Amino acid sequence: MLDDFMVRASLAGIGVALAAAPLGCFVVWRRMAYFGDATAHAAVLGVALALTFEMSIFVGTLAVALVMALTVTLLSRRGFAMDTLLGVLAHSALAFGLVAVSFLSGIRLDLMAYLFGDILAVSRGDLVVIWTGAAAVVTLLSWRWSALLTATLNEELAYASRIDPKREQLILTLALAITVAVAIKVVGVLLIAAMLIIPAASARSLARTPESMAVIAAVIGGLSAVAGLRSAFVFDTPAGPTIVCFAALCFVVFSVLGWIRRSMA
Amino acid sequence: MTLITVQDLSVSYGANTVLRRVGLTVQRNEIVTIVGPNGSGKTSLLKAIIGAVRPSSGTVTRAAGLRIGYVPQRLHIDPTLPMTVGRFMRLTNRVSREACHEALASAGVTNLLVRQMSQLSGGQFQRVLLARALLQRPDILLLDEATQGLDQSGSAAFYRQIEAVREATGCAVLMISHELHVVMSASDRVICLNGHVCCEGTPAVVASAPEYRALFGTGTGGALALYRHEHDHDHHSDTDHAHSHEAAE
Numbered sequence: 022m023l024d025d026f027m028v029r030a031s032l033a034g035i036g037v038a039l040a041a042a043p044l045g046c047f048v049v050w051r052r053m054a055y056f057g058d059a060t061a062h063a064a065v066l067g068v069a070l071a072l073t074f075e076m077s078i079f080v081g082t083l084a085v086a087l088v089m090a091l092t093v094t095l096l097s098r099r100g101f102a103m104d105t106l107l108g109v110l111a112h113s114a115l116a117f118g119l120v121a122v123s124f125l126s127g128i129r130l131d132l133m134a135y136l137f138g139d140i141l142a143v144s145r146g147d148l149v150v151i152w153t154g155a156a157a158v159v160t161l162l163s164w165r166w167s168a169l170l171t172a173t174l175n176e177e178l179a180y181a182s183r184i185d186p187k188r189e190q191l192i193l194t195l196a197l198a199i200t201v202a203v204a205i206k207v208v209g210v211l212l213i214a215a216m217l218i219i220p221a222a223s224a225r226s227l228a229r230t231p232e233s234m235a236v237i238a239a240v241i242g243g244l245s246a247v248a249g250l251r252s253a254f255v256f257d258t259p260a261g262p263t264i265v266c267f268a269a270l271c272f273v274v275f276s277v278l279g280w281i282r283r284s285m286a
Numbered sequence: 287m288t289l290i291t292v293q294d295l296s297v298s299y300g301a302n303t304v305l306r307r308v309g310l311t312v313q314r315n316e317i318v319t320i321v322g323p324n325g326s327g328k329t330s331l332l333k334a335i336i337g338a339v340r341p342s343s344g345t346v347t348r349a350a351g352l353r354i355g356y357v358p359q360r361l362h363i364d365p366t367l368p369m370t371v372g373r374f375m376r377l378t379n380r381v382s383r384e385a386c387h388e389a390l391a392s393a394g395v396t397n398l399l400v401r402q403m404s405q406l407s408g409g410q411f412q413r414v415l416l417a418r419a420l421l422q423r424p425d426i427l428l429l430d431e432a433t434q435g436l437d438q439s440g441s442a443a444f445y446r447q448i449e450a451v452r453e454a455t456g457c458a459v460l461m462i463s464h465e466l467h468v469v470m471s472a473s474d475r476v477i478c479l480n481g482h483v484c485c486e487g488t489p490a491v492v493a494s495a496p497e498y499r500a501l502f503g504t505g506t507g508g509a510l511a512l513y514r515h516e517h518d519h520d521h522h523s524d525t526d527h528a529h530s531h532e533a534a535e
Contacts, residue, residue: 181356
């Protein structure tokens with residue numbers, strides 16, 4: 022079954038969707054959308070470093086994404102204006118990454134594969150990495166779920182219940198870095214933030230509790246991955262962007278349905 | 287039994303010192319009210335007690351295993367976060383549906399479990415916050431301006447509820463108010479804060495004075511009492527808080 026590249030690609034897409042859904046909910050609730058973008062863009066630098074030092078791409082991107090996410094978290098606590106700071110860091114990281122990659126003349130490098138993903142080329146080894154990473158993210162988030170939710174809702178409420186919001190923030194940062202590292206193969210650095218935010222945002226109008234929002238986001242993300250892959254195959258379009266297009270369509274449809282339901286009530 | 291001991295607590299944000307050598311204790315089953323004008327450091331004191339603010343000097347000691355029920359001044363729930371009342375009640379504790387109903391009833395609201403938090407009125411919202419704090423079976427309730435946004439009879443009813451909860455559960459209550467002149471008659475002690483502890487004492491003594499009793503709000507069932515102190519002592523400080531007391535009165 023795994024011999025079929027479409028099956029491998031679908032499994033990869035579903036794996037990323039499962040990790041991105043609950044994490045994406047927190048990104049939306051805590052208004053960290055741009056934070057996700059900055060972390061993802063930094064991953065290009067990780068690719069360049071990994072190729073230079075002949076490490077695995079996963080380790081390189083994970084390390085750089087983690088450094089980036091921690092830097093942003095520390096700077097934001099010192100009171101820098103977040104949107105400017107993230108704008109500077111996200112695009113600088115991307116630019117430095119692209120320049121660094123251009124120095125790697127000895128290696129034939131398909132830059133497009135890292136910017137937009139290369140889901141149809143997912144190997145069995147990639148699948149193991151993606152599903153291990155996804156399982157780690159889902160485990161981490163379900164273990165800390167109630168603490169993360171309390172810290173997201175109100176920091177003082179968290180402190181009063183003996184939860185340290187700063188530690189919970191670090192856990193989200195770690196989960197984000199892992200997700201970026203596993204998603205790079207599937208949708209590429211430019212569209213990772215889309216896989217985090219769009220399914221979660223689409224699920225909002227259907228959900229009544231935080232948990233149902235995460236589950237619905239996972240379903241929307243998974244279906245978008247499968248439908249996007251099929252369409253990409255049939256219409257010969259780039260796979261990663263097609264997946265994101267399907268998620269965006271879900272967002273439009275559910276938002277309109279939610280709007281109609283609210284105005285009827 | 288002493289639940290909370292604050293000794294020589296100072297809190298600074300950068301160069302701005304908001305609390306200077308504050309000391310207080312809260313005993314089991316006691317209702318203590320902290321009053322003070324805006325910017326007097328009331329919220330910082332509460333934050334230091336729950337551990338959200340690090341003291342620049344001094345100590346905060348909580349009794350071992352102390353369960354705190356905290357009712358924040360206001361709680362903003364991002365519109366992107368769906369949250370029913372029932373889910374909010376179970377935020378940090380696994381509790382049964384019956385326990386939720388019971389806590390909501392003792393906070394004075396019913397039939398809200400499936401409602402979204404965003405659909406509640408101001409008064410309902412505060413009561414749900416109180417109910418969630420009660421569900422923790424707290425040793426002490428911390429209330430930060432819990433009646434903000436309620437009208438006078440609403441806050442009087444809210445304070446009576448607090449009293450009833452204390453009677454029923456025996457928990458201590460530490461609450462703060464920026465309303466210098468409106469203090470619950472059930473308070474065992476009132477602490478007046480303005481960067482430091484100006485003075486403290488029982489409100490009953492003050493409230494029994496006829497000129498103050500005449501100023502009780504009507505229709506509040508005596509839950510609102512007046513507390514006032516004279517500035518006959520020297521504060522050894524260069525702040526203008528003596529002036530702001532009078533302005534608030």
